[in-house]
Amino acid sequence: MPVFEKLSQSSQARHWNDSIPLEYHYTAGVAGEEFRRELRDNGRFLAAKCSKCKSTYVPARLFCPQCFIEMKDMFPINNPGYVQSFTAVDRSRDGSKAEHPTIVALVRFESAKGGIIHRLQVDRSDQVVLGMRVHPLLKDKFSRTGALDDILAFKPLE
Protein backbone atom coordinates (compact mmCIF):
# COMPACT_ATOMS: atom_id res chain seq x y z
CA MET A 1 0.00 0.00 0.00
CA PRO A 2 1.56 3.33 -0.97
CA VAL A 3 2.05 5.96 1.70
CA PHE A 4 1.75 9.59 0.64
CA GLU A 5 3.25 12.28 2.79
CA LYS A 6 2.75 15.97 2.32
CA LEU A 7 6.31 16.56 3.51
CA SER A 8 8.44 13.67 2.28
CA GLN A 9 11.50 15.12 4.02
CA SER A 10 11.36 17.15 7.16
CA SER A 11 14.00 19.48 5.73
CA GLN A 12 11.39 20.76 3.27
CA ALA A 13 10.06 22.92 6.09
CA ARG A 14 12.08 24.67 8.77
CA HIS A 15 11.77 22.63 11.91
CA TRP A 16 13.04 22.83 15.47
CA ASN A 17 14.47 20.00 17.51
CA ASP A 18 13.77 19.69 21.21
CA SER A 19 13.28 16.93 23.72
CA ILE A 20 11.24 16.43 26.87
CA PRO A 21 13.90 15.52 29.44
CA LEU A 22 11.99 13.71 32.16
CA GLU A 23 13.48 11.37 34.72
CA TYR A 24 11.53 9.49 37.36
CA HIS A 25 12.17 8.06 40.79
CA TYR A 26 9.26 5.71 41.45
CA THR A 27 8.37 4.36 44.89
CA ALA A 28 7.18 0.78 45.19
CA GLY A 29 4.46 1.84 47.62
CA VAL A 30 3.39 0.38 50.95
CA ALA A 31 2.69 -3.15 49.70
CA GLY A 32 5.39 -2.95 47.03
CA GLU A 33 7.95 -2.22 49.70
CA GLU A 34 6.94 -5.40 51.58
CA PHE A 35 7.09 -7.39 48.35
CA ARG A 36 10.58 -6.28 47.45
CA ARG A 37 11.85 -6.85 51.00
CA GLU A 38 10.63 -10.46 50.95
CA LEU A 39 12.20 -11.02 47.53
CA ARG A 40 15.52 -9.51 48.58
CA ASP A 41 15.83 -11.12 52.00
CA ASN A 42 14.16 -14.51 51.51
CA GLY A 43 13.94 -14.94 47.75
CA ARG A 44 10.18 -15.45 47.88
CA PHE A 45 7.14 -13.77 46.36
CA LEU A 46 4.82 -12.05 48.81
CA ALA A 47 1.07 -12.43 48.38
CA ALA A 48 -1.84 -10.66 50.08
CA LYS A 49 -5.20 -12.17 50.95
CA CYS A 50 -8.51 -10.32 51.23
CA SER A 51 -10.32 -11.11 54.47
CA LYS A 52 -13.69 -10.58 52.78
CA CYS A 53 -13.67 -12.26 49.36
CA LYS A 54 -10.71 -14.55 50.24
CA SER A 55 -8.92 -13.69 46.99
CA THR A 56 -5.14 -13.96 47.07
CA TYR A 57 -3.11 -11.49 45.00
CA VAL A 58 0.48 -11.89 43.79
CA PRO A 59 2.37 -9.57 44.00
CA ALA A 60 0.94 -8.36 47.32
CA ARG A 61 -1.18 -5.22 47.18
CA LEU A 62 -2.34 -2.84 49.88
CA PHE A 63 -6.06 -3.25 49.18
CA CYS A 64 -8.54 -5.56 47.47
CA PRO A 65 -9.83 -3.64 44.45
CA GLN A 66 -13.16 -5.50 44.58
CA CYS A 67 -14.01 -5.25 48.29
CA PHE A 68 -12.10 -1.99 48.72
CA ILE A 69 -10.63 -2.91 52.09
CA GLU A 70 -7.04 -3.06 53.23
CA MET A 71 -5.41 -6.49 53.01
CA LYS A 72 -3.42 -7.06 56.18
CA ASP A 73 -2.83 -10.78 55.66
CA MET A 74 0.45 -11.03 53.72
CA PHE A 75 2.49 -14.21 53.31
CA PRO A 76 5.11 -15.68 50.98
CA ILE A 77 4.04 -18.07 48.22
CA ASN A 78 5.65 -21.46 48.67
CA ASN A 79 4.26 -23.36 45.67
CA PRO A 80 6.07 -23.32 42.34
CA GLY A 81 4.54 -21.22 39.58
CA TYR A 82 3.16 -22.41 36.28
CA VAL A 83 3.33 -21.03 32.75
CA GLN A 84 0.03 -19.39 31.88
CA SER A 85 1.26 -18.33 28.43
CA PHE A 86 4.52 -17.50 26.66
CA THR A 87 6.07 -15.90 23.59
CA ALA A 88 9.39 -15.85 21.76
CA VAL A 89 10.50 -12.26 21.25
CA ASP A 90 12.30 -11.86 17.93
CA ARG A 91 12.35 -8.10 17.71
CA SER A 92 13.43 -5.64 20.37
CA ARG A 93 11.53 -2.48 21.27
CA ASP A 94 13.32 -0.46 18.58
CA GLY A 95 12.42 -2.98 15.90
CA SER A 96 15.89 -4.51 15.51
CA LYS A 97 16.19 -8.26 15.09
CA ALA A 98 17.45 -10.20 18.09
CA GLU A 99 20.27 -12.70 17.61
CA HIS A 100 18.51 -15.23 19.83
CA PRO A 101 14.81 -14.93 20.55
CA THR A 102 14.03 -14.32 24.23
CA ILE A 103 11.37 -16.62 25.65
CA VAL A 104 9.07 -14.69 27.95
CA ALA A 105 6.31 -16.20 30.09
CA LEU A 106 3.47 -15.05 32.29
CA VAL A 107 3.94 -17.09 35.46
CA ARG A 108 0.99 -17.64 37.77
CA PHE A 109 0.57 -19.43 41.09
CA GLU A 110 -2.11 -21.92 42.19
CA SER A 111 -5.25 -20.22 43.52
CA ALA A 112 -3.79 -16.72 43.32
CA LYS A 113 -4.79 -13.75 41.17
CA GLY A 114 -2.14 -11.92 39.19
CA GLY A 115 1.28 -13.18 38.23
CA ILE A 116 4.80 -12.27 37.24
CA ILE A 117 6.08 -11.72 33.73
CA HIS A 118 9.70 -12.75 33.18
CA ARG A 119 12.17 -14.60 30.99
CA LEU A 120 12.00 -18.37 30.81
CA GLN A 121 15.23 -20.31 30.86
CA VAL A 122 14.80 -22.77 27.99
CA ASP A 123 16.78 -23.23 24.77
CA ARG A 124 13.87 -23.37 22.36
CA SER A 125 10.24 -22.41 22.53
CA ASP A 126 9.10 -25.94 21.62
CA GLN A 127 10.34 -27.01 25.04
CA VAL A 128 7.62 -24.93 26.67
CA VAL A 129 4.24 -26.42 27.53
CA LEU A 130 1.43 -24.32 28.94
CA GLY A 131 0.87 -25.24 32.55
CA MET A 132 4.44 -26.47 33.08
CA ARG A 133 5.82 -25.91 36.57
CA VAL A 134 8.55 -23.32 36.95
CA HIS A 135 10.53 -21.81 39.77
CA PRO A 136 12.54 -18.61 39.91
CA LEU A 137 16.27 -18.52 39.36
CA LEU A 138 17.51 -15.74 41.65
CA LYS A 139 20.67 -13.77 42.13
CA ASP A 140 22.52 -14.77 45.27
CA LYS A 141 21.21 -13.21 48.45
CA PHE A 142 23.95 -10.62 48.83
CA SER A 143 23.56 -9.10 45.40
CA ARG A 144 19.77 -8.88 45.55
CA THR A 145 18.20 -5.42 45.94
CA GLY A 146 14.51 -6.23 45.82
CA ALA A 147 14.19 -5.28 42.15
CA LEU A 148 12.81 -7.21 39.19
CA ASP A 149 16.32 -8.16 38.10
CA ASP A 150 16.84 -10.12 41.32
CA ILE A 151 15.04 -12.74 39.24
CA LEU A 152 17.35 -13.94 36.47
CA ALA A 153 14.64 -16.07 34.86
CA PHE A 154 12.09 -18.76 35.62
CA LYS A 155 13.29 -22.30 35.12
CA PRO A 156 11.26 -25.45 34.47
CA LEU A 157 11.12 -27.90 37.39
CA GLU A 158 12.80 -31.19 36.48
Place this chain on the structure above:
Amino acid sequence: MRRRVAIIGAGMTLFRRRMLETGKELSFEAAKMALDAAGLTLKDIESVVEGSAPDAFDGVHMKGEYLIDGSGGIGKPYQRVYVGGGTGVFTPVAGWWNVASGLYDTCLCVAEEKMSPLHPHPQYAFWSIFDQILERPLGTTLLWIFSLEMRRYMHKYGIKEEEIAEVAVKNKGNAVDHPCAQLGAKITVDDVMRSEPICSPVKRLDVSPPSDGAAAVILASEKVAKKLTDQPVWLDGVGWTLDSTHWTNRDLAYPEYVEKAAKMAYKMAGIKNPRKEIDIAEPYDPFDYKELHHLEGLQLAGKGEAPKLAIEGVSQRDGDMPVCPSGGLLGVGNPIAAAGMMKVCECFWQLRGEAGKRQVKKDAHTAVAQAWGDLMQVGTVTVMRS
Protein backbone atom coordinates in the same frame (compact mmCIF):
# COMPACT_ATOMS: atom_id res chain seq x y z
CA MET B 1 -34.90 17.76 34.28
CA ARG B 2 -31.78 18.47 36.29
CA ARG B 3 -31.63 16.75 39.67
CA ARG B 4 -30.25 18.22 42.87
CA VAL B 5 -26.91 16.72 43.91
CA ALA B 6 -25.43 16.45 47.40
CA ILE B 7 -21.99 15.74 48.80
CA ILE B 8 -22.37 13.14 51.54
CA GLY B 9 -18.79 12.21 52.44
CA ALA B 10 -15.22 13.47 52.08
CA GLY B 11 -11.74 12.14 52.71
CA MET B 12 -8.11 12.97 52.09
CA THR B 13 -4.59 11.67 52.70
CA LEU B 14 -1.69 13.55 54.21
CA PHE B 15 -0.15 16.01 51.76
CA ARG B 16 3.62 15.57 51.75
CA ARG B 17 6.57 16.39 49.51
CA ARG B 18 7.23 12.68 49.07
CA MET B 19 5.00 9.76 50.02
CA LEU B 20 5.88 6.07 50.00
CA GLU B 21 2.36 5.26 48.77
CA THR B 22 1.82 4.72 45.07
CA GLY B 23 -0.81 6.79 43.28
CA LYS B 24 -3.20 3.86 43.51
CA GLU B 25 -2.60 3.54 47.25
CA LEU B 26 -3.11 7.27 47.80
CA SER B 27 -6.36 7.17 45.79
CA PHE B 28 -7.55 4.17 47.80
CA GLU B 29 -6.88 5.84 51.15
CA ALA B 30 -8.79 9.00 50.24
CA ALA B 31 -11.66 7.12 48.57
CA LYS B 32 -11.99 4.69 51.49
CA MET B 33 -12.11 7.56 53.99
CA ALA B 34 -14.86 9.29 51.99
CA LEU B 35 -16.86 6.04 51.73
CA ASP B 36 -16.53 5.41 55.46
CA ALA B 37 -17.61 8.99 56.20
CA ALA B 38 -20.72 8.48 54.05
CA GLY B 39 -21.41 5.10 55.65
CA LEU B 40 -21.14 3.36 52.26
CA THR B 41 -19.11 0.58 50.71
CA LEU B 42 -17.88 0.43 47.13
CA LYS B 43 -20.89 -1.74 46.21
CA ASP B 44 -23.15 1.26 46.85
CA ILE B 45 -21.28 3.36 44.29
CA GLU B 46 -22.75 3.45 40.78
CA SER B 47 -20.14 5.51 38.93
CA VAL B 48 -16.61 6.78 39.52
CA VAL B 49 -14.76 9.89 38.35
CA GLU B 50 -11.01 10.22 38.75
CA GLY B 51 -9.25 13.56 38.41
CA SER B 52 -5.52 13.78 37.90
CA ALA B 53 -3.32 16.40 36.25
CA PRO B 54 -0.48 15.69 33.77
CA ASP B 55 0.59 12.06 33.34
CA ALA B 56 4.10 13.50 33.38
CA PHE B 57 3.97 14.07 37.17
CA ASP B 58 3.43 10.46 38.23
CA GLY B 59 5.41 9.30 35.20
CA VAL B 60 2.64 6.95 34.10
CA HIS B 61 0.93 7.41 30.77
CA MET B 62 -2.82 6.71 30.83
CA LYS B 63 -2.82 7.69 34.49
CA GLY B 64 -6.60 7.50 34.72
CA GLU B 65 -6.49 3.86 33.68
CA TYR B 66 -3.53 3.22 35.98
CA LEU B 67 -5.33 4.67 39.01
CA ILE B 68 -8.61 2.82 38.49
CA ASP B 69 -8.00 0.13 41.14
CA GLY B 70 -7.36 2.75 43.80
CA SER B 71 -10.31 4.88 42.76
CA GLY B 72 -12.72 1.97 43.06
CA GLY B 73 -13.61 2.20 39.39
CA ILE B 74 -13.11 -1.41 38.23
CA GLY B 75 -16.17 -2.72 36.44
CA LYS B 76 -18.08 0.54 36.84
CA PRO B 77 -18.79 3.46 34.51
CA TYR B 78 -15.47 5.29 35.01
CA GLN B 79 -13.94 8.40 33.56
CA ARG B 80 -10.79 10.38 34.16
CA VAL B 81 -11.05 14.13 33.78
CA TYR B 82 -8.23 16.57 33.34
CA VAL B 83 -7.94 20.34 33.07
CA GLY B 84 -4.47 20.82 34.54
CA GLY B 85 -4.49 22.64 37.87
CA GLY B 86 -8.25 23.15 37.55
CA THR B 87 -8.79 19.37 37.72
CA GLY B 88 -9.49 19.07 41.45
CA VAL B 89 -12.62 21.22 41.32
CA PHE B 90 -13.50 19.91 37.86
CA THR B 91 -13.67 16.34 39.23
CA PRO B 92 -16.83 16.91 41.32
CA VAL B 93 -18.19 18.96 38.41
CA ALA B 94 -17.91 15.83 36.24
CA GLY B 95 -19.37 13.80 39.10
CA TRP B 96 -22.26 16.27 39.18
CA TRP B 97 -23.02 15.49 35.50
CA ASN B 98 -23.26 11.80 36.45
CA VAL B 99 -25.84 12.43 39.16
CA ALA B 100 -27.68 15.58 38.03
CA SER B 101 -28.33 13.96 34.65
CA GLY B 102 -30.27 11.17 36.32
CA LEU B 103 -27.83 8.50 35.11
CA TYR B 104 -26.63 7.50 38.59
CA ASP B 105 -27.67 8.00 42.21
CA THR B 106 -24.16 7.77 43.66
CA CYS B 107 -20.78 8.83 42.28
CA LEU B 108 -17.36 8.54 43.90
CA CYS B 109 -15.03 11.38 42.89
CA VAL B 110 -11.31 10.93 43.58
CA ALA B 111 -8.45 13.31 42.78
CA GLU B 112 -4.83 12.20 42.98
CA GLU B 113 -1.40 13.60 42.27
CA LYS B 114 2.03 12.18 42.94
CA MET B 115 4.51 14.81 41.88
CA SER B 116 7.58 13.47 43.63
CA PRO B 117 8.66 10.88 41.02
CA LEU B 118 9.58 13.59 38.50
CA HIS B 119 13.18 14.75 38.58
CA PRO B 120 14.95 17.05 38.78
CA HIS B 121 11.74 19.00 39.57
CA PRO B 122 7.99 18.60 38.90
CA GLN B 123 8.16 21.85 36.89
CA TYR B 124 9.71 19.73 34.13
CA ALA B 125 6.24 18.33 33.45
CA PHE B 126 5.42 21.70 31.90
CA TRP B 127 8.41 21.72 29.54
CA SER B 128 6.29 20.87 26.55
CA ILE B 129 3.12 22.87 27.21
CA PHE B 130 4.66 25.99 25.72
CA ASP B 131 4.85 26.88 22.04
CA GLN B 132 7.60 24.78 20.47
CA ILE B 133 8.97 27.56 18.30
CA LEU B 134 8.21 30.86 19.98
CA GLU B 135 8.55 30.03 23.68
CA ARG B 136 10.39 26.77 24.39
CA PRO B 137 13.76 27.81 22.91
CA LEU B 138 13.97 30.40 25.73
CA GLY B 139 13.58 27.80 28.47
CA THR B 140 10.17 29.19 29.48
CA THR B 141 8.67 27.98 32.77
CA LEU B 142 5.31 28.61 34.37
CA LEU B 143 7.02 30.83 36.93
CA TRP B 144 7.63 33.35 34.18
CA ILE B 145 3.88 33.75 33.64
CA PHE B 146 3.16 33.97 37.36
CA SER B 147 5.75 36.66 37.81
CA LEU B 148 4.48 38.64 34.83
CA GLU B 149 0.93 38.35 36.19
CA MET B 150 1.89 39.36 39.71
CA ARG B 151 3.77 42.40 38.44
CA ARG B 152 0.89 43.49 36.18
CA TYR B 153 -1.54 43.08 39.05
CA MET B 154 0.61 45.16 41.38
CA HIS B 155 1.23 47.80 38.74
CA LYS B 156 -2.37 48.18 37.62
CA TYR B 157 -3.81 48.71 41.09
CA GLY B 158 -0.81 50.08 42.98
CA ILE B 159 -0.54 47.01 45.23
CA LYS B 160 2.60 46.38 47.30
CA GLU B 161 4.38 43.05 47.67
CA GLU B 162 3.87 43.32 51.44
CA GLU B 163 0.09 43.42 50.96
CA ILE B 164 0.19 40.28 48.84
CA ALA B 165 2.40 38.58 51.42
CA GLU B 166 -0.45 38.85 53.96
CA VAL B 167 -2.15 35.99 52.08
CA ALA B 168 0.83 33.67 52.59
CA VAL B 169 0.90 34.60 56.28
CA LYS B 170 -2.84 33.89 56.66
CA ASN B 171 -2.92 30.61 54.75
CA LYS B 172 0.23 29.06 56.20
CA GLY B 173 -1.06 30.09 59.63
CA ASN B 174 -4.46 28.47 58.99
CA ALA B 175 -2.74 25.26 57.90
CA VAL B 176 -1.19 24.84 61.34
CA ASP B 177 -4.62 23.49 62.37
CA HIS B 178 -4.94 21.08 59.44
CA PRO B 179 -3.94 17.51 60.33
CA CYS B 180 -2.91 16.73 56.74
CA ALA B 181 -0.90 19.91 56.11
CA GLN B 182 2.61 19.95 54.71
CA LEU B 183 3.64 23.54 55.33
CA GLY B 184 1.61 24.99 58.19
CA ALA B 185 3.62 27.70 59.95
CA LYS B 186 3.26 30.93 61.85
CA ILE B 187 5.21 33.35 59.68
CA THR B 188 5.30 37.12 59.22
CA VAL B 189 5.13 39.45 56.23
CA ASP B 190 8.80 40.10 56.89
CA ASP B 191 9.60 36.40 56.51
CA VAL B 192 7.91 36.39 53.12
CA MET B 193 9.67 39.55 52.00
CA ARG B 194 13.06 38.23 53.05
CA SER B 195 12.57 34.78 51.51
CA GLU B 196 14.71 33.79 48.57
CA PRO B 197 13.75 35.42 45.24
CA ILE B 198 12.70 32.85 42.64
CA CYS B 199 11.46 34.84 39.70
CA SER B 200 10.91 38.43 40.78
CA PRO B 201 8.58 39.56 42.23
CA VAL B 202 7.78 35.95 43.21
CA LYS B 203 9.70 34.79 46.28
CA ARG B 204 9.99 31.38 47.93
CA LEU B 205 7.24 31.99 50.53
CA ASP B 206 4.82 33.36 47.91
CA VAL B 207 4.69 29.85 46.40
CA SER B 208 3.02 26.56 47.35
CA PRO B 209 5.17 23.40 47.39
CA PRO B 210 4.98 20.36 45.09
CA SER B 211 3.27 17.49 46.93
CA ASP B 212 1.92 13.94 46.86
CA GLY B 213 -1.64 13.30 47.98
CA ALA B 214 -5.23 12.41 47.19
CA ALA B 215 -8.70 13.61 48.20
CA ALA B 216 -12.22 12.36 47.50
CA VAL B 217 -15.91 13.13 47.86
CA ILE B 218 -19.08 11.07 47.46
CA LEU B 219 -21.96 12.60 45.51
CA ALA B 220 -25.54 11.40 45.77
CA SER B 221 -28.93 12.27 44.31
CA GLU B 222 -31.34 14.13 46.60
CA LYS B 223 -33.39 11.01 47.24
CA VAL B 224 -30.38 8.91 48.27
CA ALA B 225 -28.66 11.72 50.17
CA LYS B 226 -31.72 12.34 52.36
CA LYS B 227 -31.88 8.67 53.23
CA LEU B 228 -28.21 8.53 54.24
CA THR B 229 -27.59 11.75 56.10
CA ASP B 230 -29.24 14.59 57.99
CA GLN B 231 -26.50 16.90 56.84
CA PRO B 232 -26.17 16.77 53.07
CA VAL B 233 -24.10 19.57 51.55
CA TRP B 234 -25.77 20.54 48.30
CA LEU B 235 -23.67 21.00 45.21
CA ASP B 236 -25.96 23.71 43.88
CA GLY B 237 -23.79 25.35 41.26
CA VAL B 238 -21.00 24.23 38.94
CA GLY B 239 -19.10 26.25 36.36
CA TRP B 240 -16.06 25.90 34.15
CA THR B 241 -14.61 27.73 31.16
CA LEU B 242 -11.37 27.67 29.23
CA ASP B 243 -9.42 30.38 27.46
CA SER B 244 -6.89 29.86 24.64
CA THR B 245 -3.32 28.67 25.24
CA HIS B 246 -2.26 32.00 23.71
CA TRP B 247 -1.52 33.31 27.16
CA THR B 248 0.32 36.21 25.59
CA ASN B 249 -3.10 37.60 24.58
CA ARG B 250 -4.49 37.49 28.09
CA ASP B 251 -5.27 40.24 30.60
CA LEU B 252 -2.53 39.40 33.09
CA ALA B 253 -4.17 41.39 35.89
CA TYR B 254 -7.61 39.79 35.82
CA PRO B 255 -8.73 36.15 35.36
CA GLU B 256 -11.69 36.42 33.00
CA TYR B 257 -11.97 32.64 32.71
CA VAL B 258 -12.63 32.50 36.47
CA GLU B 259 -15.27 35.23 36.19
CA LYS B 260 -17.09 33.30 33.45
CA ALA B 261 -16.95 30.03 35.38
CA ALA B 262 -18.12 31.75 38.58
CA LYS B 263 -21.04 33.45 36.86
CA MET B 264 -22.14 30.12 35.40
CA ALA B 265 -22.05 28.48 38.85
CA TYR B 266 -23.74 31.43 40.60
CA LYS B 267 -26.56 31.54 38.06
CA MET B 268 -27.19 27.83 38.55
CA ALA B 269 -27.17 28.25 42.33
CA GLY B 270 -29.38 31.36 42.19
CA ILE B 271 -26.71 33.57 43.74
CA LYS B 272 -27.27 37.23 42.86
CA ASN B 273 -24.87 39.00 45.19
CA PRO B 274 -21.86 36.71 45.73
CA ARG B 275 -20.12 38.92 48.29
CA LYS B 276 -23.25 38.98 50.48
CA GLU B 277 -24.39 35.41 49.95
CA ILE B 278 -21.11 33.49 50.16
CA ASP B 279 -19.86 32.76 53.67
CA ILE B 280 -16.64 30.88 52.93
CA ALA B 281 -14.34 30.91 49.91
CA GLU B 282 -11.66 28.42 48.96
CA PRO B 283 -10.08 30.03 45.86
CA TYR B 284 -7.04 28.39 44.28
CA ASP B 285 -3.89 29.77 45.90
CA PRO B 286 -0.77 28.16 44.45
CA PHE B 287 0.68 31.67 44.83
CA ASP B 288 -0.44 34.30 47.32
CA TYR B 289 -1.35 36.82 44.59
CA LYS B 290 -3.50 34.14 42.92
CA GLU B 291 -5.86 34.04 45.90
CA LEU B 292 -6.39 37.77 45.35
CA HIS B 293 -6.73 37.40 41.58
CA HIS B 294 -9.26 34.65 42.01
CA LEU B 295 -11.29 36.43 44.70
CA GLU B 296 -11.76 39.22 42.18
CA GLY B 297 -12.64 36.77 39.40
CA LEU B 298 -15.12 35.13 41.78
CA GLN B 299 -16.76 38.56 42.27
CA LEU B 300 -15.94 38.47 45.97
CA ALA B 301 -13.87 41.65 45.78
CA GLY B 302 -13.73 44.57 43.37
CA LYS B 303 -10.82 44.71 40.94
CA GLY B 304 -7.63 45.55 42.81
CA GLU B 305 -9.48 45.45 46.14
CA ALA B 306 -8.87 41.87 47.29
CA PRO B 307 -5.68 42.66 49.29
CA LYS B 308 -7.79 44.63 51.77
CA LEU B 309 -9.70 41.50 52.78
CA ALA B 310 -6.78 39.84 54.55
CA ILE B 311 -5.40 43.11 55.92
CA GLU B 312 -8.75 44.23 57.38
CA GLY B 313 -9.47 40.76 58.74
CA VAL B 314 -12.47 39.96 56.52
CA SER B 315 -10.83 36.86 55.02
CA GLN B 316 -9.28 35.62 58.26
CA ARG B 317 -10.78 32.51 59.81
CA ASP B 318 -12.75 34.58 62.34
CA GLY B 319 -13.70 37.18 59.74
CA ASP B 320 -16.91 37.94 57.87
CA MET B 321 -15.87 35.90 54.81
CA PRO B 322 -13.09 33.45 55.67
CA VAL B 323 -10.89 32.66 52.69
CA CYS B 324 -8.89 29.43 52.59
CA PRO B 325 -9.69 28.45 56.19
CA SER B 326 -8.12 25.09 55.28
CA GLY B 327 -4.73 26.71 54.89
CA GLY B 328 -4.95 26.50 51.12
CA LEU B 329 -2.30 25.22 48.78
CA LEU B 330 0.21 27.57 50.38
CA GLY B 331 -0.18 25.79 53.72
CA VAL B 332 -1.79 22.38 53.23
CA GLY B 333 0.22 21.64 50.08
CA ASN B 334 -0.29 21.41 46.36
CA PRO B 335 -0.67 17.90 44.92
CA ILE B 336 -2.34 19.55 41.92
CA ALA B 337 -5.66 17.75 41.38
CA ALA B 338 -5.88 16.63 45.00
CA ALA B 339 -5.34 20.23 46.13
CA GLY B 340 -8.46 21.45 44.31
CA MET B 341 -10.47 18.55 45.72
CA MET B 342 -9.11 19.34 49.19
CA LYS B 343 -10.86 22.72 48.84
CA VAL B 344 -14.17 21.01 48.07
CA CYS B 345 -13.62 18.72 51.08
CA GLU B 346 -12.90 21.76 53.27
CA CYS B 347 -16.15 23.45 52.22
CA PHE B 348 -17.99 20.21 53.01
CA TRP B 349 -16.43 19.93 56.48
CA GLN B 350 -16.94 23.63 57.24
CA LEU B 351 -20.60 23.61 56.19
CA ARG B 352 -21.25 20.55 58.34
CA GLY B 353 -19.43 22.05 61.33
CA GLU B 354 -16.86 19.24 61.18
CA ALA B 355 -13.74 21.30 60.57
CA GLY B 356 -12.48 20.96 64.14
CA LYS B 357 -9.86 23.54 65.05
CA ARG B 358 -10.30 25.09 61.60
CA GLN B 359 -14.04 25.70 62.04
CA VAL B 360 -14.87 29.28 61.05
CA LYS B 361 -16.51 31.53 63.62
CA LYS B 362 -19.43 32.69 61.55
CA ASP B 363 -22.52 30.59 60.98
CA ALA B 364 -21.77 29.45 57.44
CA HIS B 365 -24.30 28.11 54.93
CA THR B 366 -22.81 28.81 51.51
CA ALA B 367 -19.29 28.15 50.27
CA VAL B 368 -17.44 28.40 46.98
CA ALA B 369 -14.41 26.39 45.86
CA GLN B 370 -12.41 27.29 42.77
CA ALA B 371 -9.38 26.01 40.92
CA TRP B 372 -7.35 27.24 37.98
CA GLY B 373 -4.74 25.84 35.66
CA ASP B 374 -3.93 24.25 32.31
CA LEU B 375 -1.83 26.89 30.53
CA MET B 376 -3.29 29.43 33.00
CA GLN B 377 -6.49 29.27 31.02
CA VAL B 378 -9.16 27.40 32.97
CA GLY B 379 -11.50 28.33 35.78
CA THR B 380 -13.48 25.65 37.62
CA VAL B 381 -16.02 26.55 40.31
CA THR B 382 -18.43 24.77 42.65
CA VAL B 383 -20.99 26.38 44.95
CA MET B 384 -22.05 24.38 48.01
CA ARG B 385 -24.86 24.93 50.54
CA SER B 386 -25.77 23.31 53.81
